[in-house]
Amino acid sequence: MNVVVCVKQIPDPAAPPALAPGTNNLVREGKLILDDSDSYGVEMALQLADAAGGGEVTLVSMAPNGETSGLRTALAMGAAKAILVSDEALAGTDALGTAKVLAAAIARVQPDLILAATESTDGYTGTTPVQVAEILGLPSVTFAKRVEVSGDSVKVDRQTEAGYDEVECPLPAVVTVTAGVVEPRYPSFKGIMAAKSKPVETLGIADLGLDASQVGATGARQEITQVAEAEARSAGEIVVDEGEGFERVIQFLEQLKVL
Amino acid sequence: MSVDTIWVLAEVADGAPVTTSLELLTRARDLAGTVEAVAWGDTTAAVAGTLGEYGATTVWDVGDLGGSLPGAPVAAAIAAAVGAGSAPDAILFPATYDGRDIAARLSVKLDRPVLTNVVDLTGGDGGLVTQHAIFGGSQMASARFTAEGPGIYVVRAKSFAAEPSGGAPAAVSALAAPDTGATGTARVVSHHVEERTGPKLDEANVVVSGGRGLGEKDQYVLIEELATLLHGAAGASRAIVDAGWVPYSHQVGQTGKTVKPTVYVACGISGATQHLVGMKNSKNIVAINKDQDAPIFSVADLGIVGDVHKVLPKLIEAIKSRG
Numbered sequence: 001m002n003v004v005v006c007v008k009q010i011p012d013p014a015a016p017p018a019l020a021p022g023t024n025n026l027v028r029e030g031k032l033i034l035d036d037s038d039s040y041g042v043e044m045a046l047q048l049a050d051a052a053g054g055g056e057v058t059l060v061s062m063a064p065n066g067e068t069s070g071l072r073t074a075l076a077m078g079a080a081k082a083i084l085v086s087d088e089a090l091a092g093t094d095a096l097g098t099a100k101v102l103a104a105a106i107a108r109v110q111p112d113l114i115l116a117a118t119e120s121t122d123g124y125t126g127t128t129p130v131q132v133a134e135i136l137g138l139p140s141v142t143f144a145k146r147v148e149v150s151g152d153s154v155k156v157d158r159q160t161e162a163g164y165d166e167v168e169c170p171l172p173a174v175v176t177v178t179a180g181v182v183e184p185r186y187p188s189f190k191g192i193m194a195a196k197s198k199p200v201e202t203l204g205i206a207d208l209g210l211d212a213s214q215v216g217a218t219g220a221r222q223e224i225t226q227v228a229e230a231e232a233r234s235a236g237e238i239v240v241d242e243g244e245g246f247e248r249v250i251q252f253l254e255q256l257k258v259l
Numbered sequence: 260m261s262v263d264t265i266w267v268l269a270e271v272a273d274g275a276p277v278t279t280s281l282e283l284l285t286r287a288r289d290l291a292g293t294v295e296a297v298a299w300g301d302t303t304a305a306v307a308g309t310l311g312e313y314g315a316t317t318v319w320d321v322g323d324l325g326g327s328l329p330g331a332p333v334a335a336a337i338a339a340a341v342g343a344g345s346a347p348d349a350i351l352f353p354a355t356y357d358g359r360d361i362a363a364r365l366s367v368k369l370d371r372p373v374l375t376n377v378v379d380l381t382g383g384d385g386g387l388v389t390q391h392a393i394f395g396g397s398q399m400a401s402a403r404f405t406a407e408g409p410g411i412y413v414v415r416a417k418s419f420a421a422e423p424s425g426g427a428p429a430a431v432s433a434l435a436a437p438d439t440g441a442t443g444t445a446r447v448v449s450h451h452v453e454e455r456t457g458p459k460l461d462e463a464n465v466v467v468s469g470g471r472g473l474g475e476k477d478q479y480v481l482i483e484e485l486a487t488l489l490h491g492a493a494g495a496s497r498a499i500v501d502a503g504w505v506p507y508s509h510q511v512g513q514t515g516k517t518v519k520p521t522v523y524v525a526c527g528i529s530g531a532t533q534h535l536v537g538m539k540n541s542k543n544i545v546a547i548n549k550d551q552d553a554p555i556f557s558v559a560d561l562g563i564v565g566d567v568h569k570v571l572p573k574l575i576e577a578i579k580s581r582g
Contacts, residue, residue, distance in 0.1 A: 130363035163453035221406035241565025
């Protein structure tokens with residue numbers, strides 16, 4: 001079974017994020033890392049391919065400057081190869097434009113299953129995977145907390161407000177996985193060495209038959225008009241616990257009539 | 260780009276419209292002359308009264324979906340209506356599991372962009388302007404569409420207060436869903452309700468949440484016990500949900516629930532931006548954390564610098580002894 005995993009390479013979340021002056025796009029220069037949210041999809045894909053008795057896991061990603069650092073992490077986990085779409089025309093692309101790019105790249109692979117995270121850690125729009133499904137004319141099941149492939153269909157436990165729904169869906173399909181669906185493996189030394197020579201095909205939008213007007217800031221058809229400091233919450237009272245800190249909490253809860 | 264008509268996705272759960280849909284109807288009344296709802300399932304007639312009370316004059320009913328997940332058929336029905344000339348200027352979706360699916364598919368069908376994680380919507384000469392909390396809520400970005408509508412907006416829970424207007428029941432009109440082909444083939448086989456005691460996380464007056472500082476999964480019982488004693492709900496940071504200590508349904512934050520309780524008690528939570536987005540608008544915040552430099556203290560009304568393993572058992576005992 002061949003699985004595509006959509007992965008995003010993002011600025012290190014531990015570093016302070018910034019917006020570029022003028023465009024207000026998120027600054028994505030410098031080294032990018034694999035979005036932690038995507039490690040679950042990569043692991044799920046590896047396990048499903050394994051359970052099906054074979055098949056390849058292909059990564060599909062879009063990033064500026066031919067960035068592959070994050071892809072190497074996922075290749076080191078065990079993915080076979082990657083397609084990276086990198087093009088100057090993609091600066092400022094929104095979720096729909098990203099979906100157009102990813103869908104065109106995925107169509108070249110013709111996978112049985114496409115996995116993605118529910119949303120990225122940096123932009124968290126949360127619509128791209130389902131937009132990919134719609135463009136490709138495929139069904140989708142979002143917020144999977146368990147995924148099982150049997151024959152030519154996929155069974156998913158889908159998170160709901162009340163608990164979960166069991167959902168069945170014929171393949172090919174798009175499934176988004178929540179964190180915790182599986183425990184991602186750490187890349188082994190052997191995996192890290194092997195990843196260095198795994199194929200990463202780098203494409204521009206022309207290779208995908210896309211026009212510059214469909215992507216980038218022009219295709220996004222939206223603008224950030226203003227960025228302002230949010231109303232700050234003033235820091236309150238700080239008590240260093242020396243054994244009696246709980247008493248101050250009790251008083252506080254009493255004042256609020258919660259106790 | 261004047262805003263005359265707004266549609267609101269009215270998702271129904273347990274026989275009633277979800278609160279976020281009512282919040283969106285309330286806001287839509289201030290923004291547009293005509294507010295209409297879109298619903299599906301076999302409960303539309305039953306909820307038309309409530310939807311009218313919150314401002315919808317009409318509810319477009321996609322009807323029973325025969326077990327299909329709503330994403331594809333509801334988006335197809337809305338797209339068909341827009342194509343047939345009854346396009347609203349804006350369509351507001353609650354940021355629910357199904358709301359996001361429908362908005363995403365509709366965006367492709369109409370080839371229109373989507374603005375998600377909206378926390379405020381205001382009118383203006385240039386059309387609707389959205390607000391988005393970014394960088395952990397430390398900054399607010401305003402945005403708007405620059406092309407023709409309908410604009411597709413996915414709005415976070417609790418962005419507005421839900422207030423009835425006393426309107427008459429909404430008129431129910433059928434909205435046909437065209438054939439969705441392969442896209443509509445995901446089917447719900449069965450529903451599973453997870454046992455829950457106490458109030459819902461996003462409706463509770465008190466929320467007690469735990470994070471990585473608890474050290475291990477077994478320590479989460481402290482959070483549950485304190486939550487129960489305070490008649491509240493137990494929440495969690497993303498870190499311990501990812502680690503598999505507690506189900507995703509407990510997660511508070513950008514990826515999880517937005518909560519605005521009277522009191523939020525953060526225990527062993529450092530206060531990553533991901534978490535702050537979901538709770539910083541709580542009316543009162545108590546934080547208990549070992550690290551005095553933890554960002555959570557910058558939003559706390561009361562911060563206890565201490566070990567949760569020492570503070571929580573004493574707190575629990577003290578509340579119990581009050582009887």
